[in-house]
Amino acid sequence: MTAPANFAIHQGTLERQWAFAECIDGLARHGVRALTVRRGDVEEYGADAAARLISDAGLQVLGVSRCASLTESEPARISANHDENLRALEVTAKLGASHLAMICGGLPEGSRDLPGARARARDALERLVPEARSMGVRMGLEPIHPMRVATGCIWSTLAMADAICADLGEGVGIIVDAYHVWWDPRLDETLAAAAGRIYSFQVSDWLHTTGSVTGDDRGMPGDGVIDLRRMYDGVRAAGYDGFVELELFSADNWWTRDPDEVLETAFARHRDIFGDPR
Amino acid sequence: MTAPANFAIHQGTLERQWAFAECIDGLARHGVRALTVRRGDVEEYGADAAARLISDAGLQVLGVSRCASLTESEPARISANHDENLRALEVTAKLGASHLAMICGGLPEGSRDLPGARARARDALERLVPEARSMGVRMGLEPIHPMRVATGCIWSTLAMADAICADLGEGVGIIVDAYHVWWDPRLDETLAAAAGRIYSFQVSDWLHTTGSVTGDDRGMPGDGVIDLRRMYDGVRAAGYDGFVELELFSADNWWTRDPDEVLETAFARHRDIFGDPR
Secondary structure (H helix, E strand, O other): OOOOOOEEEEEEHHOOOOHHHHHHHHHHHHHEEEEEEHHHHHHOOHHHHHHHHHHOOOOEEEEEEOOOOOOOOOHHHHHHHHHHHHHHHHHHHHHOOOEEEEEEEEOOOOOOOHHHHHHHHHHHHHHHHHHHHHHHEEEEEEEOOHHHHOOEOOOOHHHHHHHHHHHHHEEEEEEEEEEEEEEEEHHHHHHHHOOOEEEEEEOOOOOOOOOEEOOOEEOOOOOOOOOHHHHHHHHHHHHOOOOOEEEEOOOOOOOOHHHHHHHHHHHHHHHHHOOOOO | OOOOOOOEEEHHHOHHHHHHOOOOOOHOOOOOOOEEHHHHHHHOOOOOHHHHHHHHOOOOOEEOOOOOOOOOOOOOHHHHHHHHHHHHHHHHHHHHOOOEOOOOOOOOOOOOOOHHHHHHHHHHHHHHHHHHHHHHOEEEEEEOHHHHOOOOOOOOOOOHHHHHHHHOOOOOEEEEEEHOOOOOOOHHHHHEEEOOOEEEEEEEEEOOOOOOOOOOOOEEEOOOOOHHHHHHHHHHHHOOOEEEEEEOOOOOHHOOOOOOHHHHHHHHHHHHHHHOOO
């Protein structure tokens, strides 16, 4: 069984099984057309070589994951992270990717100042906008589940991230990750308001047994409680017609399985839930 | 050191150390004036006897925790839970408590219909309103952290709960639990909008090391990342002038310690962060 035409995958889904080049080869073998890559792996492989490898395999890059933290409070760190983010934008441009994934970071060590962290993240993002535009690269803001706000990302809702996008304008949009936002009472209205600014739709499932705040015990679509089809209809109604990207971090289950089995299962679930426009 | 005058405690904070009557005695010995009780413990002890015990000890009851699920979809279960909630309201009345804590339940087994669960919870609550009013009992809606939406409570934000309160009117208000709502980008505006409808302010801390979605590895106020003083100022600006209630569920730490040590530590932290109006 080959991949559905609108199936994409986050490289982290098979991070324990496949190294970078092996992953590109394996995905191509299964007919996958698009993926999100880990920036660290690309930089280690070399961005130019990675771009060739991916292109030669017939794949395209959706997201580059991820930016350096935008919430730092010390000037030296703010400056260092800005420079790192400029390099991340360059990598994103070299790969011809849809966007750089902006997961902005949590509270700096020892801080309780959430409003301050939010303000700094916005400022740091704003400073990147002209640079990103001049490189022709988009930035996708990804709200992360509120259970990760201390150590992961202080953007906790789509509404919060989309308000920043609406303010900063062209080339700044949102990434809708079902696992992170499915609980949100304002989800429907936010998706509608974000029309034209949705860069990506990522899926996995929230299991009844989910016990950890790390985000590493997600479920295969269909195994949990998220109405993924309903959310897919919502992003499509808001004008998104791109890939449905599997981002399945699963330390105790899917990361331990044969990658071919993971992909075959994922393809079947994808066809059941989202269909295949092929 | 005796308890600050505005210090209250949730019985669950010492649930591994003290049985019900022992807890009342211990709290009185430390000069604590108010507590939230577990309904199961009260029913087991006998509601009338519990009311006398608490009153004789010079304590008052804030909340009664908690209602039966409001999200059930099967008629027989909806009916059984309604009846259980009428009995819970009666217990609340007997104890002369401030309110019954409404933690409305998660998704019923096998369901992915979050909008449906929300609608049913609202309907079930609405049916209780005239009964609660006739008993002179208030109902406090408690939004629970979004990481608990599948199995705990589908009210995930204060704004969502407060909208229901504003709609249903007198005798229906919100419980602000810092641990559950501190991450919310709309917190400040929601507290302001809820003026006059805040029934309780509960505190504990979110630790950088919080790893579980169960809610049972909370931190002592001051040990984590929540700006509790800022939130306290917010609830007071919204007209709340009641107790600050410690609700500290901590399986690996505070539940394993000597209860006198837990209380002494809590009193000191309380005075540091919230002051003592005595």
